[in-house]
Amino acid sequence: MNYSDVFRDKELVQGLAKRIADLTRGRTEPLVFMEVCGTHTNAIYQFGLRSLLPPEVRLISGPGCPVCVTPNSYLDRAIALCRLPDVIIASFGDMLRVPGSSSSLMEERAKGADIRVVYSPLDAVQLAAKNPDKRVVFLGVGFETTAPTIAGSILAAKAQGLSNYFVLASHKTMPQPMAILSADPELQVDGYICPAHVSAIIGADAYRFLCEEYKVPCVVTGFEPTDVLQGVEMLVRQAIAGESKVEIQYSRVVRWEGNAKAQAMLADVFTPFDAPWRGIGVLPGSGLRIADKYADFDAELAIPVQVEELKEHKGCLCGEILKGKVSPFDCPLFGGKCTPESPVGACMVSSEGTCAAAYKYGR
Amino acid sequence: MNNDLILLGHGSGGRLSHQLLDDLIIPQLSSVPVKGQNDAALLNIGGVKLAFSTDSYVVDPIFFPGGNIGDLAINGTVNDLAMMGARPLCLSVGFILEEGFSKEELSRILTSMRQAADAAGVAIVTGDTKVVPKGKGDRIFINTSGIGALEHNLQIDGASARVGDKIIVNGCIGDHGIAVLSAREGLEIDSGIKSDSAPLNGLVTGLLTLGPALHVLRDPTRGGVATTLKEIALQSGVTVTLNEESLPINPGVKGVCAILGLDPLYVANEGKLLALVAPERADEALEIMRRHPLGRDAAVIGEVTETSAGKVQMETLVGGMRGVEMLAGEQLPRIC
Numbered sequence: 001m002n003y004s005d006v007f008r009d010k011e012l013v014q015g016l017a018k019r020i021a022d023l024t025r026g027r028t029e030p031l032v033f034m035e036v037c038g039t040h041t042n043a044i045y046q047f048g049l050r051s052l053l054p055p056e057v058r059l060i061s062g063p064g065c066p067v068c069v070t071p072n073s074y075l076d077r078a079i080a081l082c083r084l085p086d087v088i089i090a091s092f093g094d095m096l097r098v099p100g101s102s103s104s105l106m107e108e109r110a111k112g113a114d115i116r117v118v119y120s121p122l123d124a125v126q127l128a129a130k131n132p133d134k135r136v137v138f139l140g141v142g143f144e145t146t147a148p149t150i151a152g153s154i155l156a157a158k159a160q161g162l163s164n165y166f167v168l169a170s171h172k173t174m175p176q177p178m179a180i181l182s183a184d185p186e187l188q189v190d191g192y193i194c195p196a197h198v199s200a201i202i203g204a205d206a207y208r209f210l211c212e213e214y215k216v217p218c219v220v221t222g223f224e225p226t227d228v229l230q231g232v233e234m235l236v237r238q239a240i241a242g243e244s245k246v247e248i249q250y251s252r253v254v255r256w257e258g259n260a261k262a263q264a265m266l267a268d269v270f271t272p273f274d275a276p277w278r279g280i281g282v283l284p285g286s287g288l289r290i291a292d293k294y295a296d297f298d299a300e301l302a303i304p305v306q307v308e309e310l311k312e313h314k315g316c317l318c319g320e321i322l323k324g325k326v327s328p329f330d331c332p333l334f335g336g337k338c339t340p341e342s343p344v345g346a347c348m349v350s351s352e353g354t355c356a357a358a359y360k361y362g363r
Numbered sequence: 364m365n366n367d368l369i370l371l372g373h374g375s376g377g378r379l380s381h382q383l384l385d386d387l388i389i390p391q392l393s394s395v396p397v398k399g400q401n402d403a404a405l406l407n408i409g410g411v412k413l414a415f416s417t418d419s420y421v422v423d424p425i426f427f428p429g430g431n432i433g434d435l436a437i438n439g440t441v442n443d444l445a446m447m448g449a450r451p452l453c454l455s456v457g458f459i460l461e462e463g464f465s466k467e468e469l470s471r472i473l474t475s476m477r478q479a480a481d482a483a484g485v486a487i488v489t490g491d492t493k494v495v496p497k498g499k500g501d502r503i504f505i506n507t508s509g510i511g512a513l514e515h516n517l518q519i520d521g522a523s524a525r526v527g528d529k530i531i532v533n534g535c536i537g538d539h540g541i542a543v544l545s546a547r548e549g550l551e552i553d554s555g556i557k558s559d560s561a562p563l564n565g566l567v568t569g570l571l572t573l574g575p576a577l578h579v580l581r582d583p584t585r586g587g588v589a590t591t592l593k594e595i596a597l598q599s600g601v602t603v604t605l606n607e608e609s610l611p612i613n614p615g616v617k618g619v620c621a622i623l624g625l626d627p628l629y630v631a632n633e634g635k636l637l638a639l640v641a642p643e644r645a646d647e648a649l650e651i652m653r654r655h656p657l658g659r660d661a662a663v664i665g666e667v668t669e670t671s672a673g674k675v676q677m678e679t680l681v682g683g684m685r686g687v688e689m690l691a692g693e694q695l696p697r698i699c
Contacts, residue, residue: 361687
């Protein structure tokens with residue numbers, strides 16, 4: 001048995017599911033817990049965990065997929081950049097299919113734009129070193145887990161003296177949207193399944209204010225099936241006892257204070273700003289842009305380009321789905337007009353998107 | 364969105380490929396109504412029953428652990444014929460070469476083709492070679508077409524699955540896709556995984572002794588086991604229920620998939636077949652496979668549970684139940 005199999009043990013999982021059922025039996029109102037990390041969304045669908053939980057416990061998905069919360073305006077700028085003759089766009093694969101106002105990067109690639117899928121931002125730095133007559137723009141999207149690697153790529157490009165490497169940065173940071181959701185009177189969330197690897201960077205202390213201000217339980221939870229169910233059980237116990245505190249289920253990785261080195265790197269290369277979230281709006285201090293001292297690497301400043309007028313897609317419920325207010329199955333476009341091969345909204349694109357996971361696993 | 368362009372996903376073997384076939388290619392080219400899609404056409408020429416198939420090979424990189432584009436081009440078409448229960452007889456080979464391609468590499472590819480054809484017992488009987496200017500191709504593309512003899516009266520096709528059928532695979536899934544991916548530039552992964560590229564006609568000869576108990580044979584190439592089973596479920600109008608625990612998967616494939624966010628159920632195979640067999644003969648089918656060198660790790664991975672509009676579901680490792688859909692677009696790496 002290898003390390004990950006231990007956390008996928010059928011008996012342990014079923015035992016946890018039974019404990020949760022025993023704890024919640026007879027409740028008239030279901031307990032609603034939200035996960036705010038795309039990897040949790042995917043794991044819950046992939047292992048069919050909802051089918052193991054009693055009707056008294058409902059899991060809903062929040063704004064945890066970095067691709068999904070990236071607004072159209074960002075895509076439109078990336079598309080405008082890729083149309084410049086001397087620009088190579090380097091990106092994680094998921095971004096390619098996300099529809100902008102009138103096109104997508106995948107469509108632009110079919111028309112001849114130079115767009116490369118890379119697995120690490122450092123590959124994009126290498127691409128810049130190999131193509132000195134081109135400008136390489138990396139699409140820097142992601143939460144605090146991805147942002148340090150992109151900070152690292154900027155530092156590497158600087159160390160190598162490269163003047164043709166740029167990042168179009170749209171990083172998001174985690175606790176702020178959870179506060180917005182907690183304050184939303186239309187939304188009942190009885191507890192948060194807090195992200196695993198984001199919390200490894202920012203530390204579990206980051207969620208304390210949520211417990212204090214909004215009286216909502218928070219459990220930092222790992223991604224394996226036993227992790228998720230144990231996290232749910234911890235939330236159930238808090239909810240029943242009327243408690244609201246931060247607990248760490250994922251103690252084999254996450255510390256209260258987080259990763260100081262990664263935090264220092266983020267603080268050096270990036271500056272917090274009021275970031276736009278798809279479907280949610282602009283949230284104060286919820287994103288990271290490139291700090292002024294690294295402005296030469298900021299694609300938005302260094303490569304001026306005419307961006308087309310913003311157009312939102314009619315009927316798409318991505319915004320409501322990202323807030324956990326409706327399920328993908330409630331969206332009139334789901335599975336008809338909006339499918340993974342022809343996505344209308346970003347939630348249908350990324351492997352971590354709620355709609356894509358529901359389409360792939362849920363029906 | 365502009366839907367006027369061919370995208371890479373149209374070649375993935377998944378849903379987009381199906382749409383392109385159903386919406387554009389088949390309506391314009393087929394002289395007879397097409398019922399479902401099988402791996403080869405069945406022909407009756409003056410009382411002689413033949414299977415006829417064609418396939419083009421554009422794999423990148425052209426050399427990968429466990430094989431190269433040459434043996435792949437032979438095995439792929441041999442397997443398409445074998446999946447109809449036909450005995451592959453002869454192949455044609457068409458090369459499209461890019462100006463500047465190395466003769467030494469071509470020679471290595473030809474050697475592998477010769478060896479693969481000998482191993483499969485097929486003759487290469489005709490061919491064609493074209494050269495395109497540098498930059499207008501990517502080193503080498505190969506097309507092979509093949510003819511096979513149908514020497515039985517069995518109905519073996521994607522529409523013949525029945526409730527109760529056991530689903531058997533002849534070994535570990537996902538090896539080919541992961542071997543090719545690991546060899547791809549920019550992804551320096553030493554997974555130790557080799558492509559499973561192999562001719563399956565020998566294994567099929569053994570399975571044909573099951574007679575009418577053998578209902579479906581399919582090789583889960585592009586789109587992987589998930590896409591192939593979904594095709595069978597749709598063609599036959601049944602629900603297929605997989606058991607995740609019983610899926611044979613190499614630990615190396617599991618590892619690479621975990622790192623890159625891929626699902627082995629969707630990763631391509633080039634030496635695997637799925638056999639749907641009546642339950643009372645399933646043990647025997649498993650025995651036949653395990654006696655063959657290409658079937659040592661054969662396993663029952665699920666069964667046909669009910670009639671439906673065409674559904675695939677899976678009991679997960681931890682006992683949950685989830686749906687399994689066709690591959691959508693390309694398999695993409697995860698973002699965080």
